Amino acid sequence: MSENGKKLLIVRLSSLGDCVFNIPMANLFKKNGYRVDWIVSEKGYDIIKDNPCVDKVYLAPVGRWKKRGLISFRSFFEYLKILHEIRKEKYDIAIDTQGMLKTMYWMRFCGAKRRIVPVDVREHATLGGNEIIPAIHHGIERHSVINYMDFTKYLGIDSEEIKFTLPPATPEIKAKIDELLKPLDKSKPMVVIAPATTRFLKHWSPDNWKEVVENIKDRCSLVFTGTEKDKELLSYIGSDYGLNLAGKTNLKELQELLLRAAIVMAPDSGTAHLAWATNKPAVISIFTCTPPTLFGCFGNPDKYFAVNAKLDCQPCFLFECPKEGDDKNLCTRKPPAQEIINIVNKVLQNAKNVV
Secondary structure (H helix, E strand, O other): OOOOOOOEEEOOOOOOHHHHHHHHHHHOOOOOOEEEEEEEHHHHHHHHHHOOOOOOOEEEEEEHHHHHHHOOHHHHHHHHHHHHHHHHHOOOHHHHHHHHHHHHHHHHHOOOOOEEEEEEOOOOOOHHOOOEEEEEOOOOOOOHHHHHHHHHHHHHOOOOOOOOOOOOOOHHHHHHHHHHOOOOOOOOEEEOOOOOOOHHEEEEEEEEHHHHHHHHOOOOOOEEOOOHHHHHHHHHHHHOOOOOOOOOOOOHHHHHHHOOEEEEEEEEOOHHHHHHHOOOOOOEEOOOOOOOHHHHHOOOOOEEEEOOOOOOOOOOOOOOOOHHHHHHHHHHHHOHHHHHHHHHHHHHHHOOOOO
């Protein structure tokens, strides 16, 4: 154990958004004298590695292990090798902010003297801890960022200071984004549209996106982003009116792109959360099956907008809508496009070109 008992390991493997939401907590630990290390999977690795909020990062290649199948001796020995490196550090404290079976194994065998797990975890993840604390989730009205700070409060830090940090961009990353944005009209504010995420029911209607694009295309420089598989969607909503960067940026490059935007528009997705964490663009995030109070950006009300239709069935947290007829997937068609257009118009009045 270290002399001051402040050598801490965060066990948070994924997702990108939840890794973003853990950064203010990590910064509070750092500010209060803790050495903070973190074990993370591929999804969040690029925003945690070299982040000022941590001292050391371990990569748990969960995605690679899943591809190999449930039984893989190669994956098992890779796990043991990483675990050996963790145990050598002799952590005073480990905290599980994810609370699932896959984090339980890291907690159970990491060798930390205090292994702190909240009681409201899934998949029997409390088995990984030797110190079970009260629930950190308090309904949908309290944001996830604040929920995670229950760990800092439990360890005696009485603060809810929200400080996001991200890894600095390398000259190579900046040069690549410079090159990608060369065709852009720099005289207009840059608006990034990232309409896709991994969960269909989180998607806002393509027709709504198309209406927004048609309405704002002449007042700003549009940049569309996503993965290769999103190209058809981007084409439908109007990527020909702007610059289509689908599949052309990795996570660190996306971060640099978002830093240069005046506005970022997206559903409840890692891109929206990452844009918020950059502290630069206005962010308009559109919520369907999940609650904006729990996952939406907040802060300056003239800069951050987390919007949903306020339907009686929202939020449902489901992957498929159980309703039938005209009510099926209604949340994905609401709010109407004009509501988002009005927000964009409001933000564009004071937007500065930052490309």
